[in-house]
Amino acid sequence: MTLKFRIFAAAAFSLLAAPTAIADVWTVDPAQSTLAFEVQQGDTALTGTFGTWSAAIDFDPNAPEKAQISASIQAASATTGNAQFDGTLPNADWFDVAAFPEAKFIASDVERVEGNSYRATGTLDIKGLSHPVVLDFKLDIDGDIAKASGTATLNRLDYNLGSGVATDTVSDAVSVTLDLTATR
Template sequence: MKKLPLAYALVAALTTSIAANAADYNIDQTHTTIEFKASHLGFSYVIGRFDDFEGTFSYDPAKPEASKVMATIDTTSINSNHTARDKHLKSDDFLNAAKFPEATFVSTSFKVTDEDNAVMMGNFTLNGVTKPVSIDVAKIGEGKDPWGGYRAGFEGSFEFGMDEFDFKSNYGKVMIDITVEGIKK
């Protein structure tokens, strides 16, 4: 399975105008997922998602290296299927969602590795901290949809240490998986 990093999904999510032939896409929230997996005390994993996000991306298959992504995630929309745990994840032990209700990603570069894969670099801001991240991205597909529109889909993933974003509780790595579908503007 080809992997598309969160950054690329975000790249595919939010975009700025670039090359003349590039197409701008809005993220289709009903066909996009931003999921996470984090260690639970080293014994198991907490798995969940963010329910609210928005973004755009710019993508031209003739010039994929010019792709751009910008995305915003509502950190208060974290959903691990357990209300008490979600409350704790929103607290200042982890996301500090009351103070920092948004996480953002803005791409800075896009390096094509083969016909359907790339590495997207960008700045990820979470809990008030901005760090560069590298996302492995894979193209899922693109084409006309049954309603007369045009869509493109990508997937990606990346990981970071909780300590990198100043989480008070630090149980190691957080893995982010993104699947994004965009509708051409």
């Protein structure tokens, strides 16, 4: 076998393999996607969203164990619609956006639970503090459009978020919800 033939064969093989690798890369549509949070403040649910975030998703539902998923969230984009709360979120007691402008999630394992239900286990880093997080999500794919919705629960004190605020004022548990639309 000549060197030229081997180079040709390798090039042809890589061209055939390329569409498979690219087919599983998904691009999130931010206009149709939401990353939200909810905590109990006394007797009231306080909800908010992150307006600026992005995700890198390489996911094949037939091989979830090969998934590569990560997200980057701009902490300063957190809003609740309440001026008092929105004014405190960027401060050092909460997100401390001057020192830690970005939160990150990186999935280390993705598995199918059943049907279109999946579980992504990974690490969430907020304010330089990293802790494991489990995101349970449902995924529906129609051609080249995917819609996913999921939830995770975290303890705000693990990330030093509002550590001076009593738990009867703001609950320790924070529910994070994700609704996204992505295309490939």
